[in-house]
Each structure stands twice: as C-alpha cells, then as structure tokens.
Amino acid sequence: MIWDLSLQKTLRQGDSRFDVDVSFQSSAQRVVLFGPSGAGKTLTLKMVAGILAPDRGRIAVAGRVLFDSERGVRTTAQQRHLAYMFQDYALFPHLTVRQNVAFAVRQGLRNPSKDEANTDVDRWLTSFGLNAVAGHHLHQISGGQRQRTALARALVSRPTALLLDEPFAALDKGLRQRLRDELKDLQAELQLPLLLITHDDDDVRHLAQDVVCLDAGRTVACGTVLASR
Numbered sequence: 725m726i727w728d729l730s731l732q733k734t735l736r737q738g739d740s741r742f743d744v745d746v747s748f749q750s751s752a753q754r755v756v757l758f759g760p761s762g763a764g765k766t767l768t769l770k771m772v773a774g775i776l777a778p779d780r781g782r783i784a785v786a787g788r789v790l791f792d793s794e795r796g797v798r799t800t801a802q803q804r805h806l807a808y809m810f811q812d813y814a815l816f817p818h819l820t821v822r823q824n825v826a827f828a829v830r831q832g833l834r835n836p837s838k839d840e841a842n843t844d845v846d847r848w849l850t851s852f853g854l855n856a857v858a859g860h861h862l863h864q865i866s867g868g869q870r871q872r873t874a875l876a877r878a879l880v881s882r883p884t885a886l887l888l889d890e891p892f893a894a895l896d897k898g899l900r901q902r903l904r905d906e907l908k909d910l911q912a913e914l915q916l917p918l919l920l921i922t923h924d925d926d927d928v929r930h931l932a933q934d935v936v937c938l939d940a941g942r943t944v945a946c947g948t949v950l951a952s953r
C-alpha cells in the first residue's frame with residue numbers, strides 16, 4: 725500500500741464549521757484528489773504534509789506511519805520529509821531562481837548566497853532547463869519557469885513523496901500539457917509517490933493511476949463528482 729489515509733477534523737470559524745472525514749487506500753504511486761471547490765482537498769493535503777493536525781486518524785505513506793492518533797504517533801512536517809507545493813508556489817520574490825531552489829537545502833537561518841555551489845541544486849536547475857535564468861529574480865521569469873522553480877525546490881530536498889496542490893493552474897494549455905508530461909516522466913524516473921490536487925479533467929486523464937473524489941469534506945464515489953461536471 726502506498727497511500728493509507730483516514731483523517732477526521734472539524735474546523736470552526738465564527739459560526740461556520742467544516743467537517744473533514746476522508747479515507748482512502750491506494751497502491752498506486754500517482755493518486756489524484758479530485759472534487760469541486762471547497763471540497764476539502766487542500767485541507768487533506770495539509771494534513772498529509774503535517775501542516776495541519778487531524779483530530780483523529782492515521783496517515784501512512786509508502787509503509788511509513790506519519791500519524792496515528794490511536795497509537796500516539798505524531799510526526800512533524802520536517803520528520804515526514806515530504807515535498808509540498810502550494811497553489812501559488814510560495815516562492816520568495818526577493819531571491820533569485822537559484823536561491824529559491826537552494827532554499828530547501830540551506831543550512832541554518834542564512835539565505836543561500838547568489839552563487840553558492842551545490843550539486844543537487846545544479847542537477848535540478850539543469851533538469852528543468854533553468855540554468856539560463858538561475859540568476860534572475862522571479863519577476864524576470866515566465867509562469868512556466870516559476871512553476872519549474874517551485875518543483876525544483878520541492879525535489880532538491882530529496883523528499884519521500886510529492887504533494888502538489890494544483891501545480892498547473894496558473895499556466896496556459898500548451899505549457900500545462902508539457903509540464904504535465906515532464907512531471908509524469910520525472911515521477912516515473914524517481915519512483916516518487918505523488919498526491920496531486922486538480923480541477924482539470926486532463927490532469928486526471930493523463931496523470932492519475934488512481935482517483936480519489938472528495939465532496940463536502942468527504943470521500944465519495946467518483947461517479948457522482950465526475951457526472952456533475
């Protein structure tokens with residue numbers, strides 16, 4: 725089993741309340757989380773990443789138990805060693821492409837210097853075709869290059885799995901297609917478990933080995949979600 729999740733959490737904000745009750749098991753490496761806006765996809769990914777604590781449940785990825793409320797297992801996000809890529813990429817605008825990628829391997833609190841040598845950083849800058857813009861700041865590069873910078877930063881820390889929240893949402897159709905293919909090749913090469921959120925049917929068709937559908941905070945049969953589109 726690659727993904728073994730059972731998550732329960734209640735969130736409250738003022739008078740409103742949102743209940744998450746998500747469970748799924750999958751032996752597929754590439755799993756897509758699919759569902760309408762507000763279904764609880766990002767909350768689910770944040771719980772897997774260790775950014776948000778479930779009230780109860782169990783999270784195991786590729787055989788490692790990351791959280792188990794019954795057994796008192798609660799690993800931190802750092803201990804989980806998963807790479808999480810946010811919807812807006814969460815890159816640092818004041819750093820260059822190289823510094824953003826190197827950020828994940830920095831030592832201590834100091835930002836990486838502009839041309840500090842690091843073979844892992846070089847490897848990913850080269851793999852993603854970012855060498856020519858390595859010294860550029862984020863406003864000087866394209867949307868696709870920003871997306872690749874975020875992916876390179878996620879991979880440079882050698883994660884044990886990749887969690888991506890709408891990684892292609894900000895891109896036009898052609899670029900989206902190309903980067904989707906690149907991601908698929910990369911995942912196959914590294915054999916990294918991948919959990920990806922999307923709204924896009926094409927992502928589901930091309931990337932998913934397994935699809936988990938969410939609606940109103942719950943795992944539901946995919947027939948209903950796909951049919952309502």
Ligand SMILES: Nc1ncnc2c1ncn2[C@@H]1O[C@H](COP(=O)(O)OP(=O)(O)OP(=O)(O)O)[C@@H](O)[C@H]1O
Pocket residue numbers: 735736737740741742759760761762763764765766767768
């Ligand atoms: N801290 C919070 N307190 C209360 N409710 C919250 C909190 N965070 C998120 N929610 C609610 O939980 C629901 C699910 O949010 P989530 O971000 O997981 O949706 P999503 O499926 O990722 O949607 P989208 O596709 O639009 O990104 C939303 O209705 C949101 O308002």
